[in-house]
Amino acid sequence: MKFEGTENYVATDELQMAVNAAITLERPLLIKGEPGTGKTMLAEEMARGVGAELITWHIKSTTKAQQGLYEYDAVSRLRDSQLGSDKVHDIGNYIVKGKLWEAFEADQRAVLLIDEIDKADIEFPNDLLQELDRMEFYVYETQQQVVAKQRPIVVITSNNEKELPDAFLRRCFFHYIDFPDHDTMKEIVDVHFPGIQQQLVQDALEIFFDVRRVPGLKKKPSTSELIDWLKLLMADDLAQKVIQDKDTSNALPPLYGALVKNEQDVHLLQKLAFMARRRR
Structure with a gap:
């Protein structure tokens, strides 16, 4: 699996080397650069170039790391219990899968884009360290261990609005997209x-x-x-x-x-x- 750019995306030699190094090392590729330099589009074209599914997680200021794993919809369960629905007996009916879970259970290796990670709280990157490192997490409500079938290619973009923690940076392969000449x-x-x-x-x-x-x-x-x-x-x-x-x-x-x-x-x-x- 090698990325060489696509007909829709002009990738410099340095950028191609960075992408392929991250794929070889099986580490997240952290991409920084001025807004508008094609960071998000890179992940889209990477998926197209290597023939993989693209799973995109757009980060906002209110996004929590847990949402990338799963969320427990307690409100829906309470409503169903009040209506006498049989669904309430299986708590799994109220587990909403996040983008990491989608990428972990994909049958073929996927490209997971975590877009604009610097918009989130400063603790957000650290809260994902173990899951991105071990490619697994535990669902406490169902006592289920979710392990990635195929290790996804993880692309993380940042506009440098916040500094990222050192522990997180150590686990990434970094590339800065220079403004095109x-x-x-x-x-x-x-x-x-x-x-x-x-x-x-x-x-x-x-x-x-x-x-x-x-x-x-x-x-x-x-x-x-x-x-x-x-x-x-x-x-x-x-x-x-x-x-x-x-x-x-x-x-x-x-x-x-x-x-x-x-x-x-x-x-x-x-x-x-x-x-x-x-x-x-």
Whole structure:
């Protein structure tokens, strides 16, 4: 089982090596990088590339580790007991399987994505240490030991909103996805828009990287935002003309709302454009 990228995902040599190292070591692959650099999409394309089922666990600020294993629905059992249902005699009817349980009982090796783990409480990663390490857990209500049939390929993404515990990091294989350079970004664009006018791509990439280089920008535009912007440009002839004319008197690129996402950055770009006009 080896990952070499897919037709829908441009994976650098370093990223391919990291994925395959994690698979060989049978350790969780911890992926960090700027938002919009394709961390979540990597897991989706890994599953496609190795022919495995993808099981996704999206983490929120309220998510608890126990939910990934199972939950006991005591409220439903109480309601059924009040209605006189025979279901109440089997507590197993009220055990709700979590995403780890789904991955553990899959007949074929699955890819388990734990997406944005840093959104959860600081203790969340430590609460999963044993289950991810031993690939088993105990269900106290039914006195059942759940053991993985096939060890899943675990991919964990983080946007670095919180530091992860050292004990958790020791059990992972780590890779940081660097922001794509100009050539890699062009490859990504070609994957999303085969046959796109190359001059438009060249001009758009020039503006995109110029915006990212602006000092003091609160939120730099990401890969996914570039893709959205190009999609809009392809559908708007007037915007394409503005891009290709390279009119520096414009404070902001056309359809800038796809790239710039807060008013502070809009004002910063307008101010820089004004200062550039004053110097001419």
